[in-house]
Amino acid sequence: MASREIARPNVPSFDQTEINWDKLDKTKLYVVGAGIFSGVTVALYPLSVIKTRMQVASGDVVQRNAFSAFRNTLKVDGIPGLYRGFGTVITGAIPARIIFLTSLEMTKVASLNLVEPFKLSEPVQAALANGIAGMSASLCSQAVFVPIDVVSQKLMVQGYSGFAKYNGGFDVARKIIKSDGIRGLYRGFGLSVMTYSPSSAVWWASYGSSQRVIWRLLGHGNDKENVPSQSKIVCVQASGGIIAGAVASCVTTPLDTIKTRLQVMDNMQKQNVRQVIKRLIAEDGWKGFYRGLGPRFFSMSAWGTTMIVAYEYLKRLCAVSEEI
Numbered sequence: 233m234a235s236r237e238i239a240r241p242n243v244p245s246f247d248q249t250e251i252n253w254d255k256l257d258k259t260k261l262y263v264v265g266a267g268i269f270s271g272v273t274v275a276l277y278p279l280s281v282i283k284t285r286m287q288v289a290s291g292d293v294v295q296r297n298a299f300s301a302f303r304n305t306l307k308v309d310g311i312p313g314l315y316r317g318f319g320t321v322i323t324g325a326i327p328a329r330i331i332f333l334t335s336l337e338m339t340k341v342a343s344l345n346l347v348e349p350f351k352l353s354e355p356v357q358a359a360l361a362n363g364i365a366g367m368s369a370s371l372c373s374q375a376v377f378v379p380i381d382v383v384s385q386k387l388m389v390q391g392y393s394g395f396a397k398y399n400g401g402f403d404v405a406r407k408i409i410k411s412d413g414i415r416g417l418y419r420g421f422g423l424s425v426m427t428y429s430p431s432s433a434v435w436w437a438s439y440g441s442s443q444r445v446i447w448r449l450l451g452h453g454n455d456k457e458n459v460p461s462q463s464k465i466v467c468v469q470a471s472g473g474i475i476a477g478a479v480a481s482c483v484t485t486p487l488d489t490i491k492t493r494l495q496v497m498d499n500m501q502k503q504n505v506r507q508v509i510k511r512l513i514a515e516d517g518w519k520g521f522y523r524g525l526g527p528r529f530f531s532m533s534a535w536g537t538t539m540i541v542a543y544e545y546l547k548r549l550c551a552v553s554e555e556i
Contacts (some may be wrong), residue, residue: 251547253337261550265333266326268542273322276535278314281305283527284388287492288395298526309391317387320401324380328373333543336369336436355448358440366436370429378424379417382408382495389496396498423491423505431484435536438476446471466541473540477533485528486521 282301305313343361352360383404389395398404408416446468452460460468493508503511512520 251551253341255551256337256547257550257552261333261546262330264549265329265543265546268546269325269329269539270322272535272538272542273325274318276531276538277318277321278302279527279531279534281314281316281388283524283531284385284492284496285392286524286527287489288389288496289392289523298524298530301527316390317384317401320380320384320387320404323401324376328376328380331376332369332373335372336365339368340365355441355444358444359437362440363433363437367429367433370432371425374421374425374428377428378421379405381424382417382419385492385496395496419497420491420494423487423494427484427487427491431480431488434483435476435480435532438479439472439536439540442475443468443472465544469544470537470541473537474533476540477536478529480536481525481529481532485525488528489521489523 282298282305285305286298286301302314309316340361343364344357346364347357347360350357383401386395386404386408387398387401390397398407405417412419447460450460450464450468489512490505490508493512494503494505497503516523
């Protein structure tokens with residue numbers, strides 16, 4: 233069997249857990265990744281629908297918890313109600329994810345080289361490099377993601393709490409362009425950048441640093457011989473994903489609630505950010521900003537954990553072996 237060596241300072245045992253962008257078969261990564269992440273999206277999409285409905289509900293129909301919203305959706309719309317807007321999301325998610333992952337990996341390498349001369353501890357280096365990479369990747373993918381987000385969220389809430397009904401994603405896009413032009417598809421773009429970019433930065437920074445801390449607690453900090461098993465690698469990566477999802481959801485849910493409300497409004501309801509904030513406070517006090525926190529927390533933790541384990545496995549699957 234051909235052996236492979238990738239020289240890394242400080243923690244050689246991480247050779248098995250992290251694979252650089254230049255060591256990957258990009259075509260295989262994109263093709264296989266599209267299938268894997270589409271499957272993950274199918275499993276977790278209902279959480280996004282429930283979160284969105286909780287965030288936009290008016291005061292007279294607001295669901296007090298995620299289970300009530302879930303039960304009400306099933307009662308009114310059945311299982312299809314949990315997948316409203318799914319076709320639009322899955323269509324747009326593939327190019328958006330390609331842009332995201334490419335930007336993420338390329339920026340991560342550059343960021344690691346940038347922070348290395350400062351001689352920071354490894355968890356801090358990982359947090360900075362991953363955070364910068366996550367924010368940059370999110371910024372690059374927003375041009376594709378925001379129109380998909382606007383259309384899919386209108387489909388998620390159609391017929392709910394007084395919102396209009398549509399005949400699919402193309403009907404939503406046509407009506408938005410007719411009333412507001414192309415810029416209507418980018419409604420909430422600024423808040424999306426303010427929500428997803430920090431969220432991505434916090435998520436990836438938390439994931440990178442927590443993973444290093446966990447490895448050190450497990451005694452793999454500077455062990456050159458004791459390479460962790462694949463099962464241990466998966467457990468550590470999954471734990472890092474849970475921690476990252478918890479931190480990111482708590483930090484960014486208020487902005488996500490405001491953004492979602494702005495994006496689902498029609499012309500008759502159109503409000504600016506300040507008016508949305510005032511209405512939220514009037515309806516539910518300051519806790520209104522954390523509507524949908526439960527589903528968002530679970531979604532980000534479950535999605536993050538599943539995504540990162542699948543992604544790290546995908547990278548190992550698509551790694552190009554080097555013979556020496």
